Amino acid sequence: xxxxxxxxxxxxxxxxxxxxxxxxxxxxxxxxxxxxxxxxxxxxxxxxxxxxxxxxxxxxxxxxxxxxxxxxxxxxxxxxxxxxxxxxxxxxxxxxxxxxxxxxxxxxxxxxxxxxxxxxxxxxxxxxxxxxxxxxxxxxxxxxxxxxxxxxxxxxxxxxxxxxxxxxxxxxxxxxxxxxxxxxxxxxxxxxxxxxxxxxxxxxxxxxxxxxxxxxxxxxxxxxxxxxxxxxxxxxxxxxxxxxxxxxxxxxxxxxxxxxxxxxxxxxxxxxxxxxxxxxxxxxxxxxxxxxxxxxxxxxxxxxxxxxxxxxxxxxxxxxxxxxxxxxxxxxxxxxxxxxxxxxxxxxxxxxxxxxxxxxxxxxxxxxxxxxxxxxxxxxxxxxxx
Amino acid sequence: xxxxxxxxxxxxxxxxxxxxxxxxxxxxxxxxxxxxxxxxxxxxxxxxxxxxxxxxxxxxxxxxxxxxxxxxxxxxxxxxxxxxxxxxxxxxxxxxxxxxxxxxxxxxxxxxxxxxxxxxxxxxxxxxxxxxxxxxxxxxxxxxxxxxxxxxxxxxxxxxxxxxxxxxxxxxxxxxxxxxxxxxxxxxxxxxxxxxxxxxxxxxxxxxxxxxxxxxxxxxxxxxxxxxxxxxxxxxxxxxxxxxxxxxxxxxxxxxxxxxxxxxxxxxxxxxxxxxxxxxxxxxxxxxxxxxxxxxxxxxxxxxxxxxxxxxxxxxxxxxxxxxxxxxxxxxxxxxxxxxxxxxxxxx
Numbered sequence: 001x002x003x004x005x006x007x008x009x010x011x012x013x014x015x016x017x018x019x020x021x022x023x024x025x026x027x028x029x030x031x032x033x034x035x036x037x038x039x040x041x042x043x044x045x046x047x048x049x050x051x052x053x054x055x056x057x058x059x060x061x062x063x064x065x066x067x068x069x070x071x072x073x074x075x076x077x078x079x080x081x082x083x084x085x086x087x088x089x090x091x092x093x094x095x096x097x098x099x100x101x102x103x104x105x106x107x108x109x110x111x112x113x114x115x116x117x118x119x120x121x122x123x124x125x126x127x128x129x130x131x132x133x134x135x136x137x138x139x140x141x142x143x144x145x146x147x148x149x150x151x152x153x154x155x156x157x158x159x160x161x162x163x164x165x166x167x168x169x170x171x172x173x174x175x176x177x178x179x180x181x182x183x184x185x186x187x188x189x190x191x192x193x194x195x196x197x198x199x200x201x202x203x204x205x206x207x208x209x210x211x212x213x214x215x216x217x218x219x220x221x222x223x224x225x226x227x228x229x230x231x232x233x234x235x236x237x238x239x240x241x242x243x244x245x246x247x248x249x250x251x252x253x254x255x256x257x258x259x260x261x262x263x264x265x266x267x268x269x270x271x272x273x274x275x276x277x278x279x280x281x282x283x284x285x286x287x288x289x290x291x292x293x294x295x296x297x298x299x300x301x302x303x304x305x306x307x308x309x310x311x312x313x314x315x316x317x318x319x320x321x322x323x324x325x326x327x328x329x330x331x332x333x334x335x336x337x338x339x340x341x342x343x344x345x346x347x348x349x350x351x352x353x354x355x356x357x358x359x360x361x362x363x364x365x366x367x368x369x370x371x372x373x374x375x376x377x378x379x380x381x382x383x384x385x386x
Numbered sequence: 387x388x389x390x391x392x393x394x395x396x397x398x399x400x401x402x403x404x405x406x407x408x409x410x411x412x413x414x415x416x417x418x419x420x421x422x423x424x425x426x427x428x429x430x431x432x433x434x435x436x437x438x439x440x441x442x443x444x445x446x447x448x449x450x451x452x453x454x455x456x457x458x459x460x461x462x463x464x465x466x467x468x469x470x471x472x473x474x475x476x477x478x479x480x481x482x483x484x485x486x487x488x489x490x491x492x493x494x495x496x497x498x499x500x501x502x503x504x505x506x507x508x509x510x511x512x513x514x515x516x517x518x519x520x521x522x523x524x525x526x527x528x529x530x531x532x533x534x535x536x537x538x539x540x541x542x543x544x545x546x547x548x549x550x551x552x553x554x555x556x557x558x559x560x561x562x563x564x565x566x567x568x569x570x571x572x573x574x575x576x577x578x579x580x581x582x583x584x585x586x587x588x589x590x591x592x593x594x595x596x597x598x599x600x601x602x603x604x605x606x607x608x609x610x611x612x613x614x615x616x617x618x619x620x621x622x623x624x625x626x627x628x629x630x631x632x633x634x635x636x637x638x639x640x641x642x643x644x645x646x647x648x649x650x651x652x653x654x655x656x657x658x659x660x661x662x663x664x665x666x667x668x669x670x671x672x673x674x675x676x677x678x679x680x681x682x683x684x685x686x687x688x689x690x691x692x693x694x695x696x697x698x699x700x701x702x703x704x705x706x707x708x709x710x711x712x713x714x715x716x717x718x719x720x721x722x723x724x725x726x727x728x729x730x731x732x733x734x
Contacts, residue, residue: 019590118584196417 005098006225006233006386009038009218010345015333016182018212023057023113024069030214030338031070031109038218039230044103046070046077049090049110050337055125057113066109083129083372084286086110087215087340088379092239094219104220110338111214122210126336129373131247143207143287145248145374147199150289152254154201156304159292161201163307165192167288168205168330170316175327177317177358182211182333206288211333215342222386234348237365238271238382240264246376255304257375260297264369264380268299271382273365275299278321278382280350280360281367282343285328291315294369295323298380317358325350325358340370340379351385388513389557389691391550392451392700395663395707396442396525397543397650399714400429402723404538410720411533418538423624427541427651429718430527432726436465437475439544439656440523441482446704447521447546448483450555455484458548459517461491462508464500464655467527468493471575475525485521497571498620499681500524501545501655506687508549509558519550526654531579532729539623541651545659555700556666556675556691560607564599565685572682582682591684592626593633599686600634600678607690611635615673618644618661620680622652636676643668649711662691664707671695 011033013026021029027048035043046067054060063077082089087110094108114122127136130145153159169189175181187205195205225233240263245251251258268274275298283298285291292306300321301309309315315323326332326346329339347366349355355363364385371378403426408415419425430439440463448455461480468475476491494500494507501524508520525544530536570591573580583591596619604611611617617636619627624647631641644661646653653660658679665675675691705713724730 017585017589019586115586118582196414 002099003101004222005095005219005236006222007217007236007344007348007383008220008225008229008233009034009040010348011037011216012180012342012345013214015180015211015213015335017115019115021212023053023059023111024065026113026212026214027066027109027111028069030111030216031107034107034216034218039228040105040218042105043072043075043107044105045075045097046072046107046109047090047093048077048079049086049088049340050079051081051083051086051112052125052128053113055128057116082377084284084336085340085370085372085377085379086337087342088368088370088381089340091217091341091344091381092241092379095236095239098219098221104224106219107216108219108341109214109216110341112335112337113212114210114335115212134247134249142374143199143202146287146289147202148248149254149293149374150201153289153292156255159307161193162189163311164201164206164288164292165189166310167285167291168192170310171285171324171328171330174317174325174358175331177356178327178332181327181331182209183331184327202287202289208286208329208334211335213333213335213338215338215345217341217344217348226386232352233386234351234383235386236381237273237384238267238269240266240270240380242266243377244375246373248374255293257293257297257371257378259375259378260294260369260371260380263378264298267380267382273382277365278367279363279365280322280325280347281369282324282326282328282346283369284339284371285324285330286334291323291328298367298369317360322360325355325360340368343368343370344381344383347383351383387554387557388509388549388551389554390547391453391519391553391555392447392548393663393666394443394446394450394546394704395544395660395710396439396446397707397710398428398430398434399716400431400718400726401426401715402429402718406720407538421625422538423628423648424539424651425648427539428543428653429723429726430542434542435469435527436463436467436525437469437478439542440475440479440525440546443525443544443546444479444483444521444523447548449703450700451548452700453519453548456488458485458519458521459489460508460511460520461485461489462494462504462521463523463525464494464502464504465526466495466497466500466654467529468495479523496685497682498622498654498657499679499685499687501659502679502687505547505549505659506561506563508547509561512549512551519548522547522549524655524659526656528652528654529579529727534579536580536582539647539652541653543650543653543656543660545656545663547659553696554694555697556693559690559692560603562599562603562606562688563685564595564602566595568684570682570684587682591682592622592680593630595684595686596620596630596678596680597633599688600630600676603676603688603690604634609674613674614640614676615669616643616665617641617676618658618665619678620658621645621647621661624648646707646711660707666697667701667706667708669693669697671697
């Protein structure tokens with residue numbers, strides 16, 4: 001009953017502090033760009049990842065609004081939410097729609113407008129992804145949660161402050177080759193180590209920024225893609241979707257991300273592949289420690305060795321497994337609901353060989369990992385160029 | 387030709403260091419020092435306010451102008467911290483300096499550019515021949531909410547200018563104003579502290595308005611940045627005026643004389659006017675001065691001033707601005723500062 005699914009179009013809006021653009025403007029910009037890239041003249045359905053437009057802008061009922069402003073009503077459209085993994089979840093929903101034969105051409109988008117509120121309100125909005133009763137009520141914010149994960153990793157495995165900084169240095173180096181990155185500046189280890197303290201041991205250059213931005217992709221059956229796509233179709237070979245406790249303290253080990261481990265296991269199985277066969281990956285580096293934990297769960301580094309792997313250059317462009325060649329959330333930006341879709345955009349760009357200065361050589365298979373909160377939900381997708 | 391016939395400045399002697407405020411809030415002082423380019427800020431004494439500082443600065447302006455106060459036809463005070471919500475600051479100022487009763491009086495408010503608004507209107511009235519002299523003051527005892535980034539810069543100071551047609555020390559060669567509805571910073575009625583839009587106060591607010599105003603002035607005047615001896619911009623911190631100066635093509639050397647914020651903080655309506663007084667203290671006949679203010683909400687007033695021969699005869703008639711800044715200083719701890727700024731609320 002299931003059809004193979006391919007990505008035939010990708011698009012991003014500008015990313016950054018888009019004072020002159022509204023939520024709908026940036027979504028339409030990305031969606032139109034993806035439609036143009038795919039060269040399609042119709043969309044059958046639409047899924048939109050968005051974490052919390054209701055708090056950031058007061059706007060709910062996004063799916064119909066965006067369908068209206070994109071000019072595609074009356075097609076069915078749905079907004080899906082899984083905190084910072086909302087974009088990844090939208091990709092899965094679009095995949096299911098096509099695979100099950102419900103739609104032929106599906107637009108999957110992600111959007112977040114985060115700079116219309118001040119820092120306090122943005123922090124509050126993001127903290128709604130943590131456990132309100134048992135975490136947020138007591139005063140914790142995401143930098144605090146990830147700081148505890150970092151401390152635990154340092155204590156348990158000897159991960160160093162410098163190794164955390166290496167993640168930021170690498171991702172900004174990658175971002176410097178991405179014309180769409182919000183913060184394309186190269187940074188040094190010293191700059192990270194001396195930047196403003198946010199939540200010990202995490203400093204401001206360990207944290208991803210607040211971003212306005214949108215991303216969109218067009219999915220269709222692989223058979224149709226082969227007929228209509230002018231560019232090499234990229235097949236979604238597998239995905240994994242898993243959950244874990246959203247409260248960090250309910251996990252037996254603060255350094256592990258069980259939802260990511262499970263989602264990766266499911267995705268590898270479905271795609272009939274394994275970590276050593278992946279050519280590049282885009283992971284959810286909302287904080288530097290997150291990338292270290294994630295690459296361990298994905299099997300790109302041994303347990304506790306994520307810091308060593310980063311410092312060795314293995315995850316750098318040209319290394320054994322390039323991680324976040326787009327610049328990642330850290331340098332490219334992190335409009336939360338758009339991030340999971342934007343990761344797919346980068347993987348497809350790379351698998352098409354359109355990565356420019358940051359192109360990974362001979363990239364055939366790529367993986368994206370997108371997670372919500374401190375890891376309470378995770379989507380992993382594995383893509384392969386046909 | 388119209389312009390400035392006398393000017394005066396006032397800066398309170400109390401100071402609080404960035405480190406002292408940061409210590410109170412567990413913040414990183416160095417990041418504020420570097421990020422805002424500010425070291426310390428002036429603090430008004432418990433019995434000082436916008437009116438008393440306006441009086442001090444205006445008396446000094448009168449001393450330099452060498453005119454009778456009764457010849458002043460208008461008394462204008464620009465401030466965002468007028469002591470009264472209803473009842474003008476200007477009447478008390480006028481009475482204190484002897485400019486009453488035959489004068490027009492108005493208080494101005496436009497966030498940090500209320501002072502240059504007063505200067506602009508005073509210049510135009512004199513130009514129109516409505517009066518011989520008009521007094522314009524920019525003064526503030528601004529407040530930032532405890533712990534807010536604004537608390538590190540919101541300070542106190544005043545600058546006064548007497549505008550006239552004869553015996554000018556600086557002629558006004560050009561004025562230009564630029565404004566839009568951009569709500570980057572505001573305080574509603576009955577609120578004690580202002581609110582602001584964080585990073586929104588930068589690019590779409592300060593930089594857009596100051597740059598556009600400055601750019602248009604250069605275009606209209608046909609002058610190049612290198613034609614000017616000095617440039618002064620609104621200085622909410624040390625970083626913004628330095629950056630916008632560079633964007634317009636001015637060097638650090640042209641900006642440094644009028645850049646007071648690192649040593650006294652943001653005097654709001656007094657900000658670029660006080661910077662102008664520091665420049666008048668040292669400039670030479672023939673010097674051109676480029677000036678752009680900024681007020682949230684938002685707008686900029688631009689002026690091009692040209693110094694006359696009379697400057698050297700009047701500048702010593704009153705204290706110079708950098709001497710006030712570097713003269714007697716008394717450093718406050720956060721407790722005394724809180725008391726002086728009435729941040730301690732007694733409930734009974």
